[in-house]
Amino acid sequence: MSAAAPQPLANMGAPEPRMDGRAKVTGEARYPSDMPVSNPAFAFLVTSAIAKGRINAIDQMRARAVPGVLDIFTHENTGDLKEIKFASGGAGASTSIQQLGPEVFHDGQIIAMVVADTFEAAREAAYALKVDYAEAPAAPSFDSPGVETEDVTQLHDSAKDIPSVGDVEAALAGADVVVDAQYGTPTQHHNPIELFTTTCVWNGDRLTVHEPSQFMYGLKNNVARKLDVGPEQVRTISHFVGGAFGSKAQLTPRTGLVAFAARKLHRPVKLVATRDQGFTIATYRAETRHRIRLGARRDGKLVGYEHEGFEITSRPDKYFVAGVEDAARLYAYGAVKTKVNIVHADRNTPGFMRSPPVVPYIYAIETAMDELAAKLGMDPVEFRRVNDTTTDPISGKPYSSRSLMQCYDQAAAAFRWMARDPHPGSMRDGDWLIGWGCATAVYPTHFGSATARVRLLANGDVRVQTAAHDLGTGAYTVIGQMAAERLGVPFSAVKTELGDSELPPASVAGGSNTTASCCSAVMKACHAIRAKLFHAAATANEGPLAGQQISGLTLRDGKVAAEGAEEPLAETFKRLGVGAIEEYAESAPPGAPADAIASLYAGKPTLSGGAHGKKLMYAFGAEFVEVRVHKDTCEIRVPRAVGAFAGGRIMNTRTAHSQLMGGMIWGISSALHEATEIDPVRARYVNDNLADYLVPVNADVQAVDVILVPEVDPDVNPAGVKGLGELGNVGTAAAVSNAVYHATGRRIRQLPIRLEKLL
Amino acid sequence: MRPFIYTRANSPSFAVQTFPSGSAGPDVESPGQYLAGGTNLIDLMKIDVLRPQHVIDINALASSPLGIISTNAQELRLGALVHMADAADHPEINRAVPVIAQSLRLAASQQLRNMASLGGNVLQRTRCPYYRDVSYSQCNKRRPGSGCAALDGFNRMHAVLGTSDQCIATYPGDFAQALIALDAQVELQGANGTRAISVGALHRRPGDRPDLETTLAPGEMITAFVIKPAPWMRRSLYLKIRDRGSYEFALASAAVAMDLEDGRVREARIALGGVATVPWRAQAAEALLRDQLFSEANAQAAADAAFAGARTREHNAFKVELGKRTLKRALTEVAAMEA
Structure with missing residues (x-):
C-alpha cells in the first residue's frame, strides 16, 4: 500500500482505485461542455465594466456586423425570463442578481450575451459592443463609505441560531488571562479548473441542460421555474464535474439565459465562460472580520468566549455563513456570547465555498486559542486537552462521538511535536527561522435526504443509480463500494451511474453529505434486495439454505451464505424466477418532514446534523505545520504538514486520504497565497485569473501526511459515515499562522500572511 | 476572432521587409507583431489587448544563427530565438555565468520556458x-x-523605481536584469540594416509616453544578445523573492555579479527586478561597493542607495524595504560564492 492508498484500519474500506480514474486521465470522460450536440451556436458573455450604476445604452452596430453573429441578448429582449429567488439549503438564504440591466449591482454582472456560429465570432462581437454607463460611486468592502451593516438575528425568524450561554462579561472579568483580538480573512474564489459552462438543447418543448452541477434536481427545478416550464420538461446532465467547491451548487444567471437563447434561435447554444468572468458570474467566499475575547483561568480552564463576526454580502442579498454556530461547540468555554453581522457592499452575492461557515470562524478561534495558550505559557495541545468536552457547551447535549484528542495525540507523535522549543524565534536552520504550530479541524456531520436504485443481476453484476455528483471526490467509487459490500460481489462487478436528473434524486453535493446520504440510501436498497434473496433461499423446499434463519444469512463472494452452507446467487434467482432484482430506496434523516423526499424531487434538499439533532454530530481533526521564514527577506515556506482525522466509517482510504490531503493543501493556500484583490476605488476584482490569483504550486507543497484515526459512530447515519470533504482545509490556516508566530514572534491576524507583513 | 494577416518568414531580411509600415510600438492598433514562442503575444491577442493587423511568424529562423548559443573566448552569443529552457540548461552558461542561467530558470514554468524565446522574453509586457x-x-x-x-487602484505589485505620474507598471521579466548587469549588447536588424546597442538602452522608462516601451525602430527585430567575458561573471547570481515557490513574478529581485579579490570589491554589477518600470541598473549602489572591502555595512549602504529615488504608492511601500533586503542578501551571498 502506498501513502496515497493507506492500509485500512478498523471501520475503514479498501482503497479501491477511482471507478472513473482511467476515463479522466485518458481524456475519455466527457464533461458537460464536451457533450456532443448537433450544430451548436456559441455564446460569449459581456459583463459590466463598472460596479454600480446604470446602463444608458448598448451600441450593437459594430457587434452585429461581425460575420456569423446570430443574436445579442440584453435586458431589452430577455424580459420573459422569470426573476426567481431560491432558498439555498445551508446557512442563510440567497438569491443572485439575475437581471441583465439596466441597473448594475456589481462588477462583472452579466449585461449581454452574444450568440454566433463560432466561438471566435461571438467573442469578437462581444468585444465590439459599446456600452454607455452612468457610473455611480461603489463601496467595495468593509470601511467603504456607504456600506450597510445588519445583525443577522434581526433578519428573519429562520436566521441562524446564534449561540449564547451564561454571562460572558462576568466570566471575562473574572478570568486570569484574556485575549482580545481582531482577525480578518479575504475574499476567495473557488476557481475550479473546469470553467462555468452551459449547453442547452431544446427538442420540441423539452430542454436538456448540460452543465457542471452539484445538484441535478436543484438545477432542473430552478431552470424550469426560470423559464416558466414544467420541471418534467427539463433534464439536467453532469456526469463529471471538474471541481466545484460550492461554486456549482446553485442556479446562476447564465443558465436561464443560454436556455432562453437556444429556444429563441431553435438551435443548441453552448457557453463556456472565461476564467475572469467566473469571478463575477458565480459566487465566492466573502471576506470576514472577527472580534474575539477569550478568557481562561491560570490553570488553563476556559471561562468565557465572545465572538462577533462581520461578513460581506451584496446589496440585495442577505447571504451569511455564521460559523459561530460551530465555533461555539469546539471547547468547554464556560460562558459564550456570539453575534454575526452582514455588511452590504456593491459586490456580487457570495456563496458556499468549501467548508463555508467554519473556514473563517475556526481560523479566528483557533488563532485566539494559540494566543491564549502562549499567554498562559501552556503547550497548545495541552491547552486544548484541558478544555476538551464531550458535551455541547451551549445546550449540554452529548457529542455522538468526538475523537479530537486522539487526533491530536497521533498527529503530534507523527510530527515529533515533543521536540518543539516553545519560545518564539528559538528554532533556526541557518538563515531560516523555524516555527511549529497546530490547530483543530472540525466540520459538522450532515446527513441528507437521498434516493437510489440498485439492480442485481443473477450473474452478480450490479448497477447503482442516483442523481448524485462526483466533483472529483470519489463519489462514484464509494457509492459503488457500499453496494459491493452489501451485495457480496466484487467491486469490479459494480457500475455506478450519477449526474443525471433522470436518475433518482440525491441531495445537493454540499455540506459533505454525499457519502453519508447516498451510501445510506444504497444500503437501504441493497437490504431490500438481500431480503428478497434471503427469503427465497430460506423458504425454499430444498437447497443448501432451506430452513435457515433469515437473520443468519448474508451475501458474500457472489453467494447467499449461512454458517457452513451457501448457494450461488444464480440458484437463488432461479428460485425467484427472475433475472434481476431492482430496488428503489428512499432515505431521509431522522426528524425530516414527511414530505422530505417529495421536496427532494422538487429540488429542495433536507439536511440534518451538526448542532441540530439530539446529539452533536461533528468530525474532528488536528493539524500540525512547520514553516520556515527567511530571516531577511521573509519568504514563508511550508516544508511539512501532518493532519490526523477521525470521520466515523471511512468508505475508501484512498479517496479519504486524497480529500484530506487536498484540503490541507488548500488550507496552506488560504494561509499564505489566496486572496481576491479588489480595486479600492472601482470596486472591481483585479487579479481575476490563475496567474495573479495565487494558489500553491508543487514547489510550495512538500511533505503532507494524512493519518486516518479509527472511529465508530452508529448515531450519525445508517452508513456510519462522517463527511470528510470539507474537514481537511479547516484549521490549516490557523496552524500556519500559529507556526509563523512561533517562528518569528509576530502574530499576523489578517490572511493571507504575505511576506510584507513580516518585514 | 479579430482578423489578421499571418506570414511565415524564412529569413530575417524577409521578416523585416514584410513588417508593415506605419506607426509601430506597443499600442493596441500596432500594425505588426513578430511571433516567436507566442507565450505573451497570443495571450494578449486573446484578451484583446494587442490587435496586430499583421503577425509575422519568425520561428522558422531558429535554424539560422538566431536559434544558436555559441560560446568562445571572445563572447557568449545567444540567438534571439533560443528557448529560455535551452539557455537555462546550457552547461557552459551555468558554469561561466550563473546569473544568466538562474534568471531564466526562476522565470515562468518549465512548459513556458520550453516555448518562450530569449528575444521575446526581454520584450515581455507588463503584468x-x-x-x-x-x-x-x-x-x-x-x-x-x-x-x-493603478495610481489609486490596487498597486501592490507595481513599481517604485522609474515611475512617472503616467504609469507605474512593473517590468515583469528576470533575464533582462542579468543582461544589463553584464553590460550585454543586443543586436538588431531592421529595414535599414543591422545595429547593436546596449541592452540597458533597449527599454524606455514610461515618462509621459508609457505606450513607448522600447527604443526599437518600427519593425526592428532582435537577433542576438552578446556578452563579453569579464572577471565578475563567474561570481554572479540571481535572487528572486516572490509570493510562492515557483511560477510567479518577482516582488523584488536582484541580479548581481562581483569581482572580489582578498575581500576587496574590484567591480560590482547590480540590476533590480520586480521593483522598477524597466530592467533597473543600480549604478549608484555599484559605485559604493567598488574598491571597498566587502562588508555588511557596505552592502546595506549600497542597498539604501539603490532605492534612494523610490516613490511608493498605497499598497507597494513594502517594496523599498524588501528590495533593499533582497539586494543586501544577494550581495552577501554572491560575495560568499566560490568563484
Whole structure:
C-alpha cells in the first residue's frame, strides 16, 4: 500500500482505485461542455465594466456586423425570463442578481450575451459592443463609505441560531488571562479548473441542460421555474464535474439565459465562460472580520468566549455563513456570547465555498486559542486537552462521538511535536527561522435526504443509480463500494451511474453529505434486495439454505451464505424466477418532514446534523505545520504538514486520504497565497485569473501526511459515515499562522500572511 | 476572432521587409507583431489587448544563427530565438555565468520556458492588471492619454523605481536584469540594416509616453544578445523573492555579479527586478561597493542607495524595504560564492 492508498484500519474500506480514474486521465470522460450536440451556436458573455450604476445604452452596430453573429441578448429582449429567488439549503438564504440591466449591482454582472456560429465570432462581437454607463460611486468592502451593516438575528425568524450561554462579561472579568483580538480573512474564489459552462438543447418543448452541477434536481427545478416550464420538461446532465467547491451548487444567471437563447434561435447554444468572468458570474467566499475575547483561568480552564463576526454580502442579498454556530461547540468555554453581522457592499452575492461557515470562524478561534495558550505559557495541545468536552457547551447535549484528542495525540507523535522549543524565534536552520504550530479541524456531520436504485443481476453484476455528483471526490467509487459490500460481489462487478436528473434524486453535493446520504440510501436498497434473496433461499423446499434463519444469512463472494452452507446467487434467482432484482430506496434523516423526499424531487434538499439533532454530530481533526521564514527577506515556506482525522466509517482510504490531503493543501493556500484583490476605488476584482490569483504550486507543497484515526459512530447515519470533504482545509490556516508566530514572534491576524507583513 | 494577416518568414531580411509600415510600438492598433514562442503575444491577442493587423511568424529562423548559443573566448552569443529552457540548461552558461542561467530558470514554468524565446522574453509586457484588462478605460500604456488606474487602484505589485505620474507598471521579466548587469549588447536588424546597442538602452522608462516601451525602430527585430567575458561573471547570481515557490513574478529581485579579490570589491554589477518600470541598473549602489572591502555595512549602504529615488504608492511601500533586503542578501551571498 502506498501513502496515497493507506492500509485500512478498523471501520475503514479498501482503497479501491477511482471507478472513473482511467476515463479522466485518458481524456475519455466527457464533461458537460464536451457533450456532443448537433450544430451548436456559441455564446460569449459581456459583463459590466463598472460596479454600480446604470446602463444608458448598448451600441450593437459594430457587434452585429461581425460575420456569423446570430443574436445579442440584453435586458431589452430577455424580459420573459422569470426573476426567481431560491432558498439555498445551508446557512442563510440567497438569491443572485439575475437581471441583465439596466441597473448594475456589481462588477462583472452579466449585461449581454452574444450568440454566433463560432466561438471566435461571438467573442469578437462581444468585444465590439459599446456600452454607455452612468457610473455611480461603489463601496467595495468593509470601511467603504456607504456600506450597510445588519445583525443577522434581526433578519428573519429562520436566521441562524446564534449561540449564547451564561454571562460572558462576568466570566471575562473574572478570568486570569484574556485575549482580545481582531482577525480578518479575504475574499476567495473557488476557481475550479473546469470553467462555468452551459449547453442547452431544446427538442420540441423539452430542454436538456448540460452543465457542471452539484445538484441535478436543484438545477432542473430552478431552470424550469426560470423559464416558466414544467420541471418534467427539463433534464439536467453532469456526469463529471471538474471541481466545484460550492461554486456549482446553485442556479446562476447564465443558465436561464443560454436556455432562453437556444429556444429563441431553435438551435443548441453552448457557453463556456472565461476564467475572469467566473469571478463575477458565480459566487465566492466573502471576506470576514472577527472580534474575539477569550478568557481562561491560570490553570488553563476556559471561562468565557465572545465572538462577533462581520461578513460581506451584496446589496440585495442577505447571504451569511455564521460559523459561530460551530465555533461555539469546539471547547468547554464556560460562558459564550456570539453575534454575526452582514455588511452590504456593491459586490456580487457570495456563496458556499468549501467548508463555508467554519473556514473563517475556526481560523479566528483557533488563532485566539494559540494566543491564549502562549499567554498562559501552556503547550497548545495541552491547552486544548484541558478544555476538551464531550458535551455541547451551549445546550449540554452529548457529542455522538468526538475523537479530537486522539487526533491530536497521533498527529503530534507523527510530527515529533515533543521536540518543539516553545519560545518564539528559538528554532533556526541557518538563515531560516523555524516555527511549529497546530490547530483543530472540525466540520459538522450532515446527513441528507437521498434516493437510489440498485439492480442485481443473477450473474452478480450490479448497477447503482442516483442523481448524485462526483466533483472529483470519489463519489462514484464509494457509492459503488457500499453496494459491493452489501451485495457480496466484487467491486469490479459494480457500475455506478450519477449526474443525471433522470436518475433518482440525491441531495445537493454540499455540506459533505454525499457519502453519508447516498451510501445510506444504497444500503437501504441493497437490504431490500438481500431480503428478497434471503427469503427465497430460506423458504425454499430444498437447497443448501432451506430452513435457515433469515437473520443468519448474508451475501458474500457472489453467494447467499449461512454458517457452513451457501448457494450461488444464480440458484437463488432461479428460485425467484427472475433475472434481476431492482430496488428503489428512499432515505431521509431522522426528524425530516414527511414530505422530505417529495421536496427532494422538487429540488429542495433536507439536511440534518451538526448542532441540530439530539446529539452533536461533528468530525474532528488536528493539524500540525512547520514553516520556515527567511530571516531577511521573509519568504514563508511550508516544508511539512501532518493532519490526523477521525470521520466515523471511512468508505475508501484512498479517496479519504486524497480529500484530506487536498484540503490541507488548500488550507496552506488560504494561509499564505489566496486572496481576491479588489480595486479600492472601482470596486472591481483585479487579479481575476490563475496567474495573479495565487494558489500553491508543487514547489510550495512538500511533505503532507494524512493519518486516518479509527472511529465508530452508529448515531450519525445508517452508513456510519462522517463527511470528510470539507474537514481537511479547516484549521490549516490557523496552524500556519500559529507556526509563523512561533517562528518569528509576530502574530499576523489578517490572511493571507504575505511576506510584507513580516518585514 | 479579430482578423489578421499571418506570414511565415524564412529569413530575417524577409521578416523585416514584410513588417508593415506605419506607426509601430506597443499600442493596441500596432500594425505588426513578430511571433516567436507566442507565450505573451497570443495571450494578449486573446484578451484583446494587442490587435496586430499583421503577425509575422519568425520561428522558422531558429535554424539560422538566431536559434544558436555559441560560446568562445571572445563572447557568449545567444540567438534571439533560443528557448529560455535551452539557455537555462546550457552547461557552459551555468558554469561561466550563473546569473544568466538562474534568471531564466526562476522565470515562468518549465512548459513556458520550453516555448518562450530569449528575444521575446526581454520584450515581455507588463503584468499590470489594468493594462491587461481592456474593460478598464484608464491605461496610458494601452490607450495613451486615458489615465492610469493603478495610481489609486490596487498597486501592490507595481513599481517604485522609474515611475512617472503616467504609469507605474512593473517590468515583469528576470533575464533582462542579468543582461544589463553584464553590460550585454543586443543586436538588431531592421529595414535599414543591422545595429547593436546596449541592452540597458533597449527599454524606455514610461515618462509621459508609457505606450513607448522600447527604443526599437518600427519593425526592428532582435537577433542576438552578446556578452563579453569579464572577471565578475563567474561570481554572479540571481535572487528572486516572490509570493510562492515557483511560477510567479518577482516582488523584488536582484541580479548581481562581483569581482572580489582578498575581500576587496574590484567591480560590482547590480540590476533590480520586480521593483522598477524597466530592467533597473543600480549604478549608484555599484559605485559604493567598488574598491571597498566587502562588508555588511557596505552592502546595506549600497542597498539604501539603490532605492534612494523610490516613490511608493498605497499598497507597494513594502517594496523599498524588501528590495533593499533582497539586494543586501544577494550581495552577501554572491560575495560568499566560490568563484
